[in-house]
Every structure is written in structure tokens, then in C-alpha cells.
Amino acid sequence: MRRELVTWSLVLGLIIAAFATTVIVLNSTIYSSSGFVRSYLGALARHDMSAALEIADIYLPEEHGAASDDGSGATPIDTTGAGTLLLAGSHELLRPSALSSLDDIAVVDSVTNADGTETVTFMFELDGRSAQSTFTVTRAGANFGVFAEWDFVTPPLTIVRLTVANAQEFDANGSEFVAPSQDVPSPYVVLTPSSFDITHKSTFLKADPIVVSATEPGGTVRARLDVVANEAMIAQVQREVNDSLDECATQVVLLPTGCPFGQPMANRIVTTPEWSIAEYPPVSLSPGSQPASWEMPATDGAAHLRVDVRSIFDGSVSTFDQNVGFSSSYLVTFLADDKLLITAQYPR
Template sequence: MRRVIITWSVVAALVVGAFAGTIAILNSTLYSASGFVQSYLDALARRDAPGALELAGSGGRSTASRALLESKAMGGLDDISFVSESRFADGVQRVTFRYVADGTAGQSSFEVRRSGTVLGLFTTWEFVTAPYSVVQLSVLNSQAFTANGVELSTPEQGTAIPLVVFTPSVVKVTHESTFLSARPLVVLASQPAASVVAALDVQPNARFVRQLQGEIDGALDECVTQTVLLPTGCPFGQQISNRIASAPEWSIAGYPAVSLVPGRDPSSWLMPPTDAAAHLTVDVQSLFDGSTSTFDEDVPFAVSYLVTFLADDGLLITAQR
């Protein structure tokens, strides 16, 4: 009987020791400060927005848009690796990880503290500063943009819209419309509670320039069909003091090359004064001695247009004087 008691006592001691060892291991890994942060980063890597939100906490009230805190708007997060962990006198621990977010290498530090225990055995943690960042995004020359595949818009042109994102996150901002486009903008938000300022520069695309060039060239081609010295509604003409002895013949020697700058009003673009040239051929008879000669010269001129977008993807082109 004594041998049996000793045997069971040894077994019980081993079980208790193994259990205590397991608890210690779990508290130093999964239930550690770094394990807690690792779990949060793993949720980001899985694009698990509900899981990440549960671990991150509310982060307080904010008027910023939360449209990018959805699973469909989350970017990729790979190669997550632990860097360091340090403890402060007040019990707060700073944990640092490095990673690759959508191809961009980054490093973030998080401050966490104990929040309680599970069954009185396993330590639970919470973020001291919720892991959210704010991207203050301005869109130049437009209001519409796409961020991580989500279509959004600013309140008005040039006014920044605050976008809340998980920390860390990469936000890819683009604009593509009928006549405008922008070089993709990549914004990395790597530190909790940080505000990142960015601006997307929207410019006329090749289709816009090509269509406007075609319409301007077509209008000038119409002008040269008029057999008068001063074609009606046209930006060029030639005064001649002597008698005209033949019908004036016009042609375009050089079309104006389209370039555009933003107009004063939204959805408008200005083509600044641009040089061009027409060519005039006409016989002229001198009022002084009756002799005849041929005027055969280029006639320089300049044009400027205000271009406004119409609802049906058309262009309203207005000549500027």
C-alpha cells in the first residue's frame, strides 16, 4: 500500500509540474505581450477585420471614415517577425515587430499592458494606444478616388478626408475616369495614433488631350474653308489695305499643341494661350499703281480655351479672349 501511495504521489507531482510548466510556457508565448501583438498582426495578415477590431479595441470616438476597416479594404501583410520587447516601470510593455506590407518593408512598435487573466491562470493584454492610424488624404483636381479598391470621395476638391486604417497598413490610392487619371499613391501607416498626410495628384489623361486636340484641330480646319480675310468665329485673320484680286486661300501651318492646367471652377480645365499659325495665299492689287503681287505668308495667332466636363462624358470647349 505504501508503494502505491508513493507511486501515485510521484505521478501527481509530475502532472502538477507538467501543468505548471505548460502554464508558464503559454504565458511566455501565446499569452505574453508579444504573443498578443502577434495574434493581432496575424489577424491583419488573414484580412480578418472583425478579429483585428476585437483585439485592437475601439480606439475612442473619431469623425474619420472607417471605410478601410473592412476585410475587403485590407492590404497584405507578410514576413512578420519579432524584433524586441521592453518593459517600463508602470507595467507597460513595448513590443516591436517588422513585416512587409504589400511589398513595402516596415516596422511598428506597440505598447500593451495586462488587462486580467483567463481562469486566473493565463494573462490577458490590451493595447495602451489602439493600433489605428489616420491617413489625411487630399485629392488635387478631383474629389473621387479609390483606396484599396473602395470608391470614395472628398468633401470638396483640395479638402482632406481623414481615413482610419489598421496599424500597420498600406493604402493604395488611385483615380481613373474618362478624362482624368493619377499615378498610384502608396501610403504606409506604421505607427499607432499617427497621422499621415498624403495627396493624390489627378491630371488629364491621354484620351482627354487627344480628344481636345482633335476637336480644336477640327474647328481650325473648318475655319480655313472660309474664303475671306477675316474668317467668322475664328482666331486668325489678316488685314490687307490694298485691293484683293483673288479669293483668299487659308491653311493651317501649325496647330496649337494642347496643354492643360486646372481651371478656377471644379471640373474645368484651362488651355493657356498657345501659339499656332495659319497660312494665307491671296493676290493683291496696289491701290497706288495698280501692280499686283501675291501675299503668301504664315499668319501667327494664339488660342486659349476653357474646357468643362459635361454629364454625358462630353466636353464643353469655350474660347477665351
């Protein structure tokens, strides 16, 4: 009996020792501060938005829910520590399809602070570009009384203040969005780390892509997307301006009505005035004073006039055969179905 008791005592001791060793190993790996942050980053890498929000203890109220790809929204639970930051901006970019690629995740530093919190730094490939983020976490109790639980001291969120100049629509990582207004910084809440390739491409407008990276929790990133008229828009306005001037040139008067050119004369005309366009004003477009409008500034062109005239002094007849310079400007606005309204602005 004593021998069996000793044997069972040794077995129990080994089990307890093995369990204690397991607890120590797990608390230094999976349940460590770096393991906690790694699990969050892993959810981002998988584009598992729900898991990332849950790990980070971020819950959105229903009316401010993160945009899901099926339009269903996010968990309708308010947040405590993170709520104020979340409500400081739009959650439109909190969409799985807009998440970045996150690869080669590796911890590079872990420091225990004087207040008991721990600061962990990770490096990774964010959309193919090397980057790093630093997170501070704190103990939040223990699972089953033995496995460490952690919380982020600063929620892993960044505010992106994006200005879309001269338009409201933009693409971020291939998903389409509409800013609340153009030319005004709009705040968007994004998970940290995130990277967004932002651009604009439509029938008549374009923008050089910009890259917006958010790698510091609690920080603010400012970005501006400049939308300009594209080649198709300039070409169409040029065609319509040319057509309008050609139409003006069909008028057989010295001062064509509603046209930017004309030639007053003191002498009497003998033949019918013949107009042609010698030089069309080259079209360039800049943003107008009103949203969704574009302006062609006053630009020089030249018309050609040929007409015989009789001098009122001596009755001699001569031919006026030369270019007549003019300047014209236009206002361009968008209509439905990708059409343009081009309005002449030259004084007459």
C-alpha cells in the same frame, strides 16, 4: 491506505506542477504581450477585419461603421479609448478588400517599461516591402484568473491625410473610393500596419501610383495623389481644336467670325481670301480654376492667308501669301457619358 494516499498526493502534485508549467509557458508565448500583438497581426494577415478590430478592442458606432465588402457595416458598439481617434476621419479604408498583404511576421524586441507596460516591436513584409511597427500594451486582467489579458495603450490606428488633386475618385489596393472633395486633405482612419497602392485611372485622367504606408500607431501620414489629363484626353482635345480651326479656315473673309485668327487690310481685296492652317497649336492641359475643369493655356499657332489685293494709292495688284500668327486657349469640362465640352477662350 497510506500508500494509496501518498500515490494520489504525488499524482496531484504532478498535475498541479504540470498545470503551473503550462500556465507559465502559455503566459510567455500565446498570452504574452508579443503573443497578443501577434494574434492581432495574424488577423490582419488573414484579412479578418472583424477579428482585428475585436482583438484591438476597437468598436465603431453603426453610423460610422467600417465599410464591409457587402455593405453591411461594422459592429454597432461605441468605443471608449479608441473612439475619439476613430471619429477623427473617414472609415472608408477599413474594408477587408483594401487590406495589405502581411507576411513573415516576427518579433524583434520586447521591453518592459517602468510603468509596467510592455513595448513590442515586430518586423514583417508589408505588401512585399520590409517594414516594422512598435506597439505598447498593458495588462488588462487575467482569463480564468491565470492567463494574461492585454490591451493596446495606443490603439493600432493611423490617420492618413490624403489629398486627391484635380479629381475625387481614387483606387486603393484595387478598391474604388471617392474623396469628399478634391484638392483638400481628407483624413482616413486605417489599421496599423497598413500599406496602400493609390492611383487613379479613368477615361480621360490618370495618376502616377503612390504608396502610402502606415506603420506607427497613433501617427499621421500625409500623401498627395496628382491626377492629370491622360493621352486620350489630350488627343481628343487636339482633334477637336484642329477641326474647329479647319472650320474657321473655310470662311472666305479676312476676319473669320468666332475664330482666333484674321488679317485686317487697308487695301482692297481683289480675290476671295483663302485660309488654311499652317500650324495647329499643340494642346497641353492643366487644372482649371473650377473642379472638373481643365485649361489649355494661350498657345501659338499659325494660319495661312492667300488673297490678291489692290493698292488704294496706285491701283497696283499684289498677292498677300503668308502665315498669320495667332494665339488661342480653351476650357475643357466634363459632360455625362464621358464626353468633353471644349470652349474657346480667345478674345474676339
